[in-house]
Amino acid sequence: MNSIAASPTGQTAPQAVYAHWRDFVALTKPRVLTLVVFTGLAGLLAAPGHIHPVLGFTAILSIALGAGAAGALNQWVEADTDALMKRTANRPLPAGRMDRQVALHFGVGLSVFSVLLMGLAVNWLAAAVLAISILFYVLVYTVWLKPRTAQNIVIGGAAGAFPPMIGWAAVTGDVSALPVALFCLVFFWTPPHFWALALYVRPDYARAGIPMLPVVAGERETRRQIWGYTAIMAVAAFAPILLRLTGPIYGTTALVATGIFAVLAFRVFGSRETDPSRMKAERHLFRYSILYLFVMFGAIALDGLIQARAI
Amino acid sequence: MDVRDDKPAVDQDEIRKRQRSRATVTGLVLGALVVLFYAIAIVKMTGA
Numbered sequence A: 001m002n003s004i005a006a007s008p009t010g011q012t013a014p015q016a017v018y019a020h021w022r023d024f025v026a027l028t029k030p031r032v033l034t035l036v037v038f039t040g041l042a043g044l045l046a047a048p049g050h051i052h053p054v055l056g057f058t059a060i061l062s063i064a065l066g067a068g069a070a071g072a073l074n075q076w077v078e079a080d081t082d083a084l085m086k087r088t089a090n091r092p093l094p095a096g097r098m099d100r101q102v103a104l105h106f107g108v109g110l111s112v113f114s115v116l117l118m119g120l121a122v123n124w125l126a127a128a129v130l131a132i133s134i135l136f137y138v139l140v141y142t143v144w145l146k147p148r149t150a151q152n153i154v155i156g157g158a159a160g161a162f163p164p165m166i167g168w169a170a171v172t173g174d175v176s177a178l179p180v181a182l183f184c185l186v187f188f189w190t191p192p193h194f195w196a197l198a199l200y201v202r203p204d205y206a207r208a209g210i211p212m213l214p215v216v217a218g219e220r221e222t223r224r225q226i227w228g229y230t231a232i233m234a235v236a237a238f239a240p241i242l243l244r245l246t247g248p249i250y251g252t253t254a255l256v257a258t259g260i261f262a263v264l265a266f267r268v269f270g271s272r273e274t275d276p277s278r279m280k281a282e283r284h285l286f287r288y289s290i291l292y293l294f295v296m297f298g299a300i301a302l303d304g305l306i307q308a309r310a311i
Numbered sequence B: 001m002d003v004r005d006d007k008p009a010v011d012q013d014e015i016r017k018r019q020r021s022r023a024t025v026t027g028l029v030l031g032a033l034v035v036l037f038y039a040i041a042i043v044k045m046t047g048a
Helices: A021-027 A030-046 A053-077 A100-121 A124-145 A152-172 A177-200 A202-208 A213-242 A248-270 A280-310 B012-046
Strands: A002-006 A012-016
Touching: A021 A053, A021 A100, A021 B012, A030 A053, A030 A152, A030 A177, A030 A280, A053 A100, A053 A124, A053 A152, A053 B012, A100 A124, A124 A152, A152 A177, A177 A202, A177 A213, A177 A248, A177 A280, A202 A213, A213 A248, A213 A280, A248 A280
Parallel strands: none
Antiparallel strands: A002 A012
């Protein structure tokens, strides 16, 4: 697809949109990738057994490439709505720095490559879960749920919950109780995390016509649901302790970190602020929720490493 | 071919610069993949 841009002489000439390599990196949502890679690595380190460092690196690389591919395909689908939101208008596609077809080819190619790399180098169960997570994020979340229902991120959160399970499967070749518990933790963490953000960027979502919960159900209902999902998330966070799947480091960390999360979520629940620019409690919860996931998965990884040394 | 006057003009020098930097990055990525595939092959063959 070519476009015609005005030349310095005032005339117009056909000119392809030739994206910079940094735009391809931006297409993979690198900031989201850090969390995905970290939770995947934690799942890999927490798993019992041994994986050769080269294969472990390949597994994490495959997870990162798969997540990046899903991000690229998400931006390809959402290019038009991204253009309507301040937060996303400068992405490569809405800003006109890249052709849509190039983004599509990049996303599909990277998806196929990441799954094949995982399957051929590590194992096919991990590759299958990776493929499911990419398809789930692109087709179920981005295409189907996001433009249709306010519960989009609740079900769509599953896509982000797969990495620890993939990391675990890369080592063990199976999926047992702990990776399922980690999946549940990320799954139930997603609604309070996203809705805290959605509360203070609500005008953006409303302008783009995306039915996020604050847009369709209002701020009060969103705050109530943030609190409700935080309670369920706490149960998921404590489940590994109650089932004796983790050690004391995770136990202590989960108690303290989840306690702080609950306090911040309760502040959001009690807030009556309607001006997005003054929603401090929501901003605090959103920022802390990212730190929370890093801390929890760091503790899981540390516990796994200590237990592996003890054997 | 669609006609859009609102897009910023990118001159030929800028396009050449982008082509060069993309070629360099692609080369580096391919080089890294060669090293990775070699390492994977060694690990698989030795059964480590």
